[in-house]
Amino acid sequence: MNTVATRYATLEDLNTLLQFEQGVIAAERPFDETLKEGAINYYDLQELILSEDAAVVVATMNTEIIASGYAKIVQAKAFYKFSHYAYLGFMYVKPAYRGKGINQLVLQQLSSWALSKNITELRLEVYSDNLPAIHAYRKAGFKPDLTTMRMEIQPT
Template sequence: MEEIIIRKAMPEDLPVLLLAEQELINAERPFDPTLVPGEFYYYDLEEMIESEDAEVLIATWDGLFAGCGHASIRPGKPYNNFDRQAFLGFMYVVPEHRGKDIIQRIIGELKKWTEKKGLDEIRLQVYADNIAAIKAYEKVGFEKLLIDMRLK
């Protein structure tokens, strides 16, 4: 029987996480013409793994890497009715494991982490044309709030 395990990322997971980050960036390139060509990184994953203000999780399927996600604590804006918020990101699932509720399980564990940190506001960003991701986030209760627009 196949088993999904969600666990905290460890420093030794960094190589697979860095590869997953590049896969995530490649998947998002069609949605964002402003991304620079070549390799770059969204996150300092090594720092996040060690931080008390961030939680990086890994999903494994029968012991093999299947996905990941993170939450980090960010300050609220002076006009928000909250002082701090959790920001979710680095949501990635290996293509052959998509549709198996892995992201929902990761978000569930990240929600538990945010509750332990005393946070009740959780935010994330998703490209407007990334319909599959939007549906996955709505499935766990996220609602659309703001559309970021640009003019070149």
């Protein structure tokens, strides 16, 4: 039986996770014209794995890692009702496993970790044109908050 399980990532998972990071970047390039060409990195995955204030979760089927995500405790601005929140990122599911609820399992594990740290606020960022991701996050209970807007200006 092919059962999906979640667990915390280890340094032994790093090579696979670095490949997943490039998958995240490839998926986001069409939504962000400001990303540099060529190989780039978003995350310090080793630091996230080793940090007491972060959790990197992977979903596995048999021995294959098929999905990932992280939560990192961030200090909130003084005007919020909460002092800290868990920022979520690195949400990736291998293409062959998408649409099967695996991202939801990763989100559940990250939520449980946040609660174990007495964190009750989760936040993440998603490109406004990435409708499949927005739908998945809404399905998980997230709701839109702020919209970041940008404009490139040219010197005259």
